[in-house]
Amino acid sequence: MQVEETPLKDCFLVKPRIFEDHRGIFLETYHRERFAELTGIDTEFVQDNQSVSSFGVLRGMHYQKGEFAQTKLVRVIYGKVLDVVVDLRPDSPTFKKTYKAILDDKNLHQIYIPKGFGHGFLTLSEKSVFAYKCDDYYKPGSEGGIIFNDPDLKIDWDFPTKEMILSDKDRKQPTFKEAFG
Template sequence: MEVEYTEIEGLVIIRPEIYRDERGYFFESFSQREFEEKVSKTQFVQDNESRSSYGVLRGLHFQKNPFAQAKLIRVISGKVLDVAVDLRHNSPTFGKHVSVELSEENKQQVFIPRGFAHGFIVLSDHAVCQYKCDNYYAPDYAEGLMWDDKQLNINWLLPDEDIILSEKDKNNPNFDLNSVYFESKKSKN
């Protein structure tokens, strides 16, 4: 696998090696050994899958400590714009985000470490996303941020009138530059 390091520390894009022939294709979607060597020593404990239609925006979601989650996301079918926002207060990229298109064609994955809000929007007729988490879902610790927050300034690539949100996501709070969502590891030294 090829790893692309983004401008935000710990957030990486992964491109698998794909073997194609007249029968179709084959690739390793995950290898714990290679992942630990090239990306992070993360132990995943839960796999999730969602299917969504065009315009569905899920996010921006995160879990507070001690149930924060690192995620490894990929798209099985369709295409999404995947977005991760750095919420590590003492990080030099606090409040910054990375957007990446994930699709069944490019087979890219994105690894989002703990301390980030995450969301995606479906750009195709439908999309099936799978993601691994390194911590279990804890509803009492689940939080969100408003998808269209002006400080975050995320380009979701679709017109606002095409965006479909859950009732919960319609009521998420705005990003607060002064809030301490997560302390970065460096701040504890």
């Protein structure tokens, strides 16, 4: 496993070691002790989630707040997505800054997203299977969101907005200013 710092504090790009031969591939998607050794962060994940999306589906920008905020380790099992995170921690030196990366079933990269971050992704392949580990259980009352095209965050999705497929909930998310003042 190779772990690279992103420009955002406490957020990491995780590159697994891939073993390939005539039968296919094998990789270790997570190793708690090794991750802690490389980052100094020891995270105990308690819930795994998975979604399936078609081309153009944008899910986000979502976050959990308060005592039920979640750290996540996200990856693509099948397909290709543009993954975007934003630091929403007011005391962080990278507050309101974003990071984006292509995650797909070829590079098998993952993003470690700490508590206090917003997250979203856009499916760039015909279909994507997206999986993530969480360090706390989902509690509906703790969820929050910011509109994907927020004028303050200026996220470049590099995709035509009129071709994006969003849930009604994601279309009606508040702006950053509405959510954080």
